Amino acid sequence: MSLLKTLGVTTAIAAMLMAGTAFAAPVKIALVVKSLGNGFFDAANKGAEEAAKELGDVQIIYTGPTKATAEAQIEVINSLIAQKVDAIAISANDPDALVPALKKAMERGITVVSFDSGVAKEGRQLHLNPSGIDLIGDTIIKLAADHLPDGGDVAILSAASTATNQNAWIEAAKKVLPTKYPKIKLVSVVYGDDDSAKSTDQAKGLIKSDPNLKAIIAPTTVGVVAAAQVVTDENLIGKINVTGLALPSEFKKFIDNGASQGVALWNPIDLGYSATYLAYDLAVKKEKAEPGATLSIGRVGKVTLDQDNSAAMANPFVFDKSNIEQYAKIY
Numbered sequence: 001m002s003l004l005k006t007l008g009v010t011t012a013i014a015a016m017l018m019a020g021t022a023f024a025a026p027v028k029i030a031l032v033v034k035s036l037g038n039g040f041f042d043a044a045n046k047g048a049e050e051a052a053k054e055l056g057d058v059q060i061i062y063t064g065p066t067k068a069t070a071e072a073q074i075e076v077i078n079s080l081i082a083q084k085v086d087a088i089a090i091s092a093n094d095p096d097a098l099v100p101a102l103k104k105a106m107e108r109g110i111t112v113v114s115f116d117s118g119v120a121k122e123g124r125q126l127h128l129n130p131s132g133i134d135l136i137g138d139t140i141i142k143l144a145a146d147h148l149p150d151g152g153d154v155a156i157l158s159a160a161s162t163a164t165n166q167n168a169w170i171e172a173a174k175k176v177l178p179t180k181y182p183k184i185k186l187v188s189v190v191y192g193d194d195d196s197a198k199s200t201d202q203a204k205g206l207i208k209s210d211p212n213l214k215a216i217i218a219p220t221t222v223g224v225v226a227a228a229q230v231v232t233d234e235n236l237i238g239k240i241n242v243t244g245l246a247l248p249s250e251f252k253k254f255i256d257n258g259a260s261q262g263v264a265l266w267n268p269i270d271l272g273y274s275a276t277y278l279a280y281d282l283a284v285k286k287e288k289a290e291p292g293a294t295l296s297i298g299r300v301g302k303v304t305l306d307q308d309n310s311a312a313m314a315n316p317f318v319f320d321k322s323n324i325e326q327y328a329k330i331y
Ligand code: RAM
Pocket: 034, 038, 040, 041, 091, 116, 117, 159, 165, 194, 219, 220, 221, 222, 245, 246
């Protein structure tokens, strides 16, 4: 066989193999969450799996650390880089600390998007917020204020002290407090790290330190359950209203027993579905993340990226006695 012919055959085989790889191998998308064992992220993973099924050639790697810290997430990211995943969709425990690891991922050709809790602009291609930050900030205060016509002391039990999303919502809440809710006094903000035991201790501490406390606002699905359990156990139902952001399936019992008058959230399944869809479209180069771009997200519709390549989905829903049962069956 002449050299030319040999080269031709080799090239043809290489091309066939490459085409084979491109079509046969699934697109590996890692859904990296703040911490495992959190029902909110399990629901988001359901949505990710739904998107994967719809897209056809996607493998979801649902992963995250056991504790909601940035250091632990960096380890997860480094291992995903070594595994050569195609995309990472991450909910961040810190906006800045993850940037170097995620930059490294992008330099290796891995698509990086953040969802739920964002990464600073340099560390991701786009960020997907579940809803508008100001709207969530206002909603969490309103949920407490609506049941306090005479005002009173409220406290916030948050997730990790570095969590991008909770910190942004708390800032937004503080902004509207003096003008929209002048009779509501925010006495303290504490952090339970999305850890059930720590959140329980923090809720107990809030109650102990302020005998006039009227509401605990926990903008975290983990913290809100812990706080409502403490209020129930300490026979404070009717005295302290627990509110914030809660997963209906986990929280229904506290609406039923009166520890809470109502909570809010968005659909976490849709959030995971959308994050996966966007990560896929960027990874296969179907879409480009740039300011002003309108991106399709399957059955959820479309989002438009702002100047920071961020987008927000729908308004939060409020759950109370009238509707929680119906939502608790879904997520
Ligand atoms: C917890 C997490 C998550 C947040 C929800 C509301 O599960 O902190 O990031 O979006 O609460």
